[in-house]
Amino acid sequence: ALGERVERVAANVTRTLAALQAMLDYPEEGVPDEDRAQPLAAAEHDLNELLLTARAGQVATRGARLALIGRPNAGKSSLLNALVGFERSIVTPVAGTTRDYLEAGLELAGVPVTLVDTAGIRDTADAIEAAGVRQALNLAGAADLILALEDGSAPREPLPTTLDLGSGPRVIRVRTKADLTPAWTDPEALNVSAVTGDGLGALRESIRAALLGDAARGEAWLTTERQADAARRALNHIQAAAHAPDDLASYELEEALRALAELTGRDVQEDIVDAVFRNFCVGK
Structure with a gap:
C-alpha cells in the first residue's frame, strides 16, 4: 500500500517534470506549457497524508x-x-x-x-x-x-x-x-x-x-525515520517547484524524485526520459 501511494506521487511529479524538460530541451518542437499546479498539489496532498502516519508507523514498529x-x-x-x-x-x-x-x-x-x-x-x-x-x-x-x-x-x-x-x-x-x-x-x-x-x-x-x-x-504507513525523512525532502522540493521558474522547478522535481526513489528503488533518470518521449512528440 505504501508503494502504491508513493508511485502515485512519483507519477504526478514525473509527468510535470517531463513536460518541463521537453520544453527546455526541445524548444523548437512547440511543446505546450502544461499547468503544473494540479499534479503538484495532488502530490503534496498525498505526501502530507503519508507524513501524518510517520509517528504512528514508528510506534507500531518499535x-x-x-x-x-x-x-x-x-x-x-x-x-x-x-x-x-x-x-x-x-x-x-x-x-x-x-x-x-x-x-x-x-x-x-x-x-x-x-x-x-x-x-x-x-x-x-x-x-x-x-x-x-x-x-x-x-x-x-x-x-x-x-x-x-x-x-x-x-x-x-x-x-x-x-x-x-x-x-x-x-x-x-x-x-x-x-x-x-x-x-x-x-x-x-x-x-x-x-x-x-x-x-x-x-x-x-x-x-x-x-x-x-x-x-x-489506513494501510500505507511510514514506519521508519529514514522513510519519513525521504518523504519530507520530497515534499519540500515539490513545494519549492510549484512557483519556481521552469529551470529551477525542473531541478527541484528531479530532487523530489530522487527522494521518492529512496522509498521505491525506481530508476529516476530512466523514468523521466521514458515519460518525455512517451507523452510528447519530440526528437522525431
Whole structure:
C-alpha cells in the first residue's frame, strides 16, 4: 500500500517534470506549457497524508511505553492487571505497596505496548518511597503516553508534582474504581473499573487513538525515520517547484524524485526520459 501511494506521487511529479524538460530541451518542437499546479498539489496532498502516519508507523514498529501514574491506591496496579488479563502486579489496600516500577507487555490494535506501573506519587519522608516517586516522574516524562489515574471513590486531590500533564494527546485521564460510589465526576476523565471491567474497552480505544490517530484507518504507513525523512525532502522540493521558474522547478522535481526513489528503488533518470518521449512528440 505504501508503494502504491508513493508511485502515485512519483507519477504526478514525473509527468510535470517531463513536460518541463521537453520544453527546455526541445524548444523548437512547440511543446505546450502544461499547468503544473494540479499534479503538484495532488502530490503534496498525498505526501502530507503519508507524513501524518510517520509517528504512528514508528510506534507500531518499535512499540509504545505507557506510564500509569497517580497517587497511592489510585488503582494503577489493579488497572495494569485488568489490561494484561492476569495478576502481574501485587495489589493491596496498603498505600505505597509499589515502590519500584514494574512492566508488563500486551498488544493493542496491533501495536506492542509496554505498561509501566509506577510508585504512587505523594510527598513522603521515606527515602526509598521518595526515590520511587522521582523514578515515576522520570518514567512518565519519557513515556509515549501517560495514563493519569485518580480514585473516583475518594475526595479528589491534585498530584503533588511539577509534572505538566496538561490536556494534550500524551495524557489520558482515568477515573478509577467506577464500581464504587462516586465522590466526584469529570467529563474529561474515562470511568473505569478494574473489578467489573466496565470502561476497559473505551480505555483501550482511547489508547489506540492517542498512539495511532487517523493512521489506524489506513494501510500505507511510514514506519521508519529514514522513510519519513525521504518523504519530507520530497515534499519540500515539490513545494519549492510549484512557483519556481521552469529551470529551477525542473531541478527541484528531479530532487523530489530522487527522494521518492529512496522509498521505491525506481530508476529516476530512466523514468523521466521514458515519460518525455512517451507523452510528447519530440526528437522525431
